[in-house]
Amino acid sequence: MSESGEAPETHPPFAGERAPVSPRADLIAAAVLLAFGLGVLGLALRMPTFVEQSGTGLTAPGIVPGFHGTVIAVLSLLLGLRAVRRGGLRGGGGSGAAAGVPAATKREDALRLFVAAALGPLYAGFLVGRLPFWLATALFVFAFTAGFEWTLGRAGRPRRLIEAAALALGTGWAVQLVFEDLFLVRLP
Numbered sequence: 001m002s003e004s005g006e007a008p009e010t011h012p013p014f015a016g017e018r019a020p021v022s023p024r025a026d027l028i029a030a031a032v033l034l035a036f037g038l039g040v041l042g043l044a045l046r047m048p049t050f051v052e053q054s055g056t057g058l059t060a061p062g063i064v065p066g067f068h069g070t071v072i073a074v075l076s077l078l079l080g081l082r083a084v085r086r087g088g089l090r091g092g093g094g095s096g097a098a099a100g101v102p103a104a105t106k107r108e109d110a111l112r113l114f115v116a117a118a119l120g121p122l123y124a125g126f127l128v129g130r131l132p133f134w135l136a137t138a139l140f141v142f143a144f145t146a147g148f149e150w151t152l153g154r155a156g157r158p159r160r161l162i163e164a165a166a167l168a169l170g171t172g173w174a175v176q177l178v179f180e181d182l183f184l185v186r187l188p
Contacts, residue, residue: 023086026079030076030079034076037071037074037075039069040068040072044063045066046062047061047065112147112148119147123136137175138168138171138173145167
């Protein structure tokens with residue numbers, strides 16, 4: 001019961017919704033991501049700045065990876081703080097520990113990890129350079145989105161595939177527009 005005396009609202013779970021990740025798992029992920037983000041930032045700071053070649057500090061090749069490393073580090077700190085507030089420093093693993101996850105869910109997670117790990121190199125190593133950049137990006141986004149939405153149930157699959165296609169075409173167009181017209185970068 002809430003303070004007003006009414007029963008708390010309960011919502012039916014969304015398709016594919018699972019128990020939350022344990023605070024301990026979030027804390028471990030935060031530590032790994034923090035180390036990664038700080039490592040990227042450290043390496044970015046060691047890159048040349050081209051100031052000695054009459055360039056500006058903004059022409060340094062380490063700006064983008066440094067920004068990404070900083071964002072990863074800051075977000076991992078926020079994840080770590082949330083995990084600590086949820087009891088990640090206490091023993092026992094908290095709610096949603098991996099031991100209570102059904103085998104089918106573990107297989108589905110492993111399959112999703114494999115799909116994500118395979119699509120990145122396929123995009124960078126095969127699609128980019130062989131197809132127009134906007135089309136390669138659109139195909140990657142479509143495959144990624146459709147692959148991750150496919151397991152959520154048969155009833156909504158046609159709609160999800162249409163949404164994935166719309167998202168893919170929009171992303172392909174937006175990436176092309178932003179890089180070529182805004183950043184003036186010639187894409188392959």
